[in-house]
Amino acid sequence: MAFDSWQEVIWMGGYGFYVWLAFGVSILAIAILVVHGLLTRKKLAQMAVKKQQQQQRIARRKQQERHRSMVTNDSTS
């Protein structure tokens, strides 16, 4: 260890403000990037659920229409 105490670590030979500001902001910037990526994936999953429900609705409607047309065909013949 290049320092004798935690106070010295924070003090950084008088450059503590600059060193910790540089490290803090850099780590924060990269953390924001990582979190943004994770949130994007979450949003995509929500979009996928919506898309699936939409597909299911369309499928159900198609089936109903098919059923209805079959019924009307039966009644006319």
Next chain:
Amino acid sequence: MWKWLHPYAKGEATYRLLGLWQPWLSGLALVFVTVGLVWGLFYAPPDYQQGDSYRIIFIHVPSAMFSMGAYTGMAIAALIALVWQIRTAEWAIAAIAPVGATLTFVALFTGAVWGKPMWGTWWEWDARLTSQLILLFLYIGVLALYYAFNDARTGAKAAAILALVGVINVPIIHFSVYWWNSLHQGATITKFEKPSMPPEMLIPLLISIAGFLFLTAALITQRLRNEILKQELHRPWAMEKLGVEANHGV
């Protein structure tokens, strides 16, 4: 000869391959960055001239290196996208740009915070600093163009052209400290000469550089996988990957 590459032009195959890499890249990034930064911050000796302020180098140099490395990668993706019209390469542009922009910001910010105590100023309009700032604007420009059009492919093409033209800035950044009088110092580590740094400082710096390489790769992988899913969301495989049972053949 290039047949083995062909499946990776398809989204699903690339997504799978990146999925295999991602945990390794993330793990290596975490280990190397942590070791490099902790070593540099707490165990490396202080500099005889700059005291403890020089410890900013353990973030400044790696982030600056890969801000340029990422741009080079993005320009290669842009070339592939323009020449061979491979969509995965177009998506790679959108995946790399935010990562590169963040690294560029980190390099500029740490540089400013280091410059204040050492040079007496946060900012100077000299060649190295200005060309690095232009790099940030190029990244932002590429992203803005990518998302500026209603037709995604038009946007990707416009972004690719800017990315490709802007690559001229990378060698300018690199050689700026030799071509012009600059406040900025020259390279600390070069391939051909002995590094101007003792091993007690050089080893943690090299570990940190390796860590940032893995970090850059991991971040790009994460974003490229997201971009592939976003673009392929209409396909059953993408929906399944997102935990949704897709309706086949409807």
